[in-house]
Amino acid sequence: MPLLTKYKFIQLLVFSLLGATSVLGFAPLYFYPASILSLIGLFYYWHQNRSPKEAAWAGFFYGLGLFGAGIYWIYISLHDFGNMPALMAGFATFVLCAFLSLFPAVVGALSVRISTHQNYTRLLAIPVFWALSEWIRSWIFTGFPWLTIGYSQVPSSPLAGYVPIIGIYGASLITISIASAIGLWIAKKPNSYIWRRNTLILLSLVWITGGLLKQIEWTTPTGQPITVALLQGNIAQNIKWAPEVAEQTLAQYLSMAEASKAKLILMPETAMPVLSNELPDEVKSRLQQHAIKNQGDILIGVVERENGEYFNSMLSIGSSPSTVYRKSHLVPFGEFIPLKSIFGWIYRDWLNMPLSDLSRGSIHQQPMHVAGEKVAVNICYEDVFGEEIIRQLPVASLLVNASNDAWYGESLAAYQHMQFSQARALETGRTMLRTTNTGATAMIDPHGKIIAHAPHFTQTTLNVTAQGYSGSTPYVRFGNWPFILFCFAVIAFIWRRNAIVSR
Template sequence: VLWLGGFALQRIHWTHPVGKPLTVSLLQGDIPQELKWRDDAVRWSLATYAKLTLNSTGRLIVMPETALPLFYRDVPREYLEGLAAYAKSIGSDVLIGLPEAETAGNTRYFNSVLSFGASPTQVYRKYHLVPFGEYIPLKPLFGWVIKVLNIPLADFSRGAKFQRPLRVSGQAVAVDICYEDVFGEEVIRQLPQATLLVNVSDDAWFGDSIAPWQHLQFSQTRALETGRYMLRATNTGVTAIIDQHGRVLKHMPEFKAAALNGVAQGFAGETPYVRFGNGPVLAVLFAGLALVVLRGRRVASR
């Protein structure tokens, strides 16, 4: 019944195209993880992404997570203004992954994506943080881990739980950062308003392993269950364009500094998952558990 039901539901077009097809340029800088956060390598990162951006022609240009290894306030103004001016000159928007520092009151840090170009500047701040990688749980007990392991930027704060899609390049873009796209119930918080999904990641930590490809499969699942294109921009791979059926249309080889150019389509509408999330699955699981418990009691009472 589940198989037949799934097959039947898959044949229904839950979403429909909205807006014109969108040219995209997804940037992959291939900055080695052991160099990325070193002071003497910052110029390399900035130069790499400036070159890739200024040679891109997509209406939406996307850099990966923390592509610029500087706080937003510390990035040279002329650098950002140059990228924004170029994007504006070709009618484009560029999404840039970089950390932010908010100094009003207690200083807080965010893993963010900011937009620059033809549309007004907007920001998405990562909500689902990696424990011991981006924040230290029970900090009074485990705060020493940051110093011992020398983890860069391991004290981020959460962004807001509910954030609006970024209005860029004629689309409403739901951004998620790194492994946030593993959690479908969090991705759909920006839907059905969002017409396009974007994931920015840095999976360089995993080296030449199967982990980046597994992460790509999570992105494919998010595209399929929401009925929307997913654009992935990563530091070392796997940078890819995924359609609304979860199929990888194009991807770039790992460990190569280049731009993946292609076309994406915005989609509107609600799939069952966008509307109900994990609710139906959890209901079935709890119902099954209840039946097992009831059956066990009946057997025990005989």
């Protein structure tokens, strides 16, 4: 410790290493204690009556470690597939990580400032401000809630049992509360036997209750299970939109679909490398005939053009009337250009990304009635937003995510994305079907467990049997509101307590 105190740069490096360690709690390792342990190290420092400035720097470097190790694949997307120069791509990735690191920095500063000389107030302030910062990160500038701490507990930790009730941000709140309590214990070494006893009892109850909640069946199976084929075309991203391979890609997906006897056949996001109105009539006719033969439907990932606007869509063809789902939550700088007059030069001079100026679909779209099920479709990045997925519930009986994570190469991105889908299955009590270009193609049960998972970067069809569900979890009924109201109630309590103490 004297070495850490003497050399500040070593201290900040330790915080970055703690942040990087937290990534071990996320997929593909799923070592959920790692995230809690890394937070204990940070909170131990925060609980030592540090100044707001010191707490902010510690939080900032923790964030650099967390996001630097956790979303490094942004560089791959920008440089390897967006053709951005290496220096510019590295700088852009660092700027994003630095911006995200401001959130734990602000949490540290606020938690210390609001609880000066009141250790037990800080015990409450840290988890509330941290969890709220993650919720804010989910919507500010359209949102980027990647590596929200609650995800690190999905699906194996007992704390995952709280997800169907209070959602992923509520799970974050509980996870961080545990770390904050242990950090305070280590930092202050309270002499009170009653405090130590009560803290042990409370932590044990939280842990055991979470495990018991995991045993609850929040939803009920409805109807008979259906056969599903999840197509994974494994089309290399650098040739996906090349005109010379478009015909070959169409033939490949047509062949894969016609080889399946499944009632519901799902293709990945933008599987068809042509606009929907340019899809050859023969391909559409053969797909429809095959779906009718199987007494089911096929969902096709395709780009639509309508009135000069372009949409990232999933189109159904088959026995049921044709319907379409259009992606409504677009990726900034990936699917639309925010403040085009300011940032347009990036695309003109530095970045080459297809389909970077799409339009949004309606936020009020309803589930597709296909293959005898009511399917809530979401495309790629959309399943990171639990409050948006529940818009189609409780009507929907199945969840479907169509993605293309080939943009991020052989990185952690596809695995992390799948873990977020696991959380959506838990929050809704529904089976989640994931169909992707290169991985992670999978089926996830309502408890967030992966039932089947196709090898990545392989052309394959994952054949599964999926059960539809009805009913609502508490999260489907109330969304994030219980979490938000609780957090602001705690902040009001802390504010009131400070006012009384200062008199």
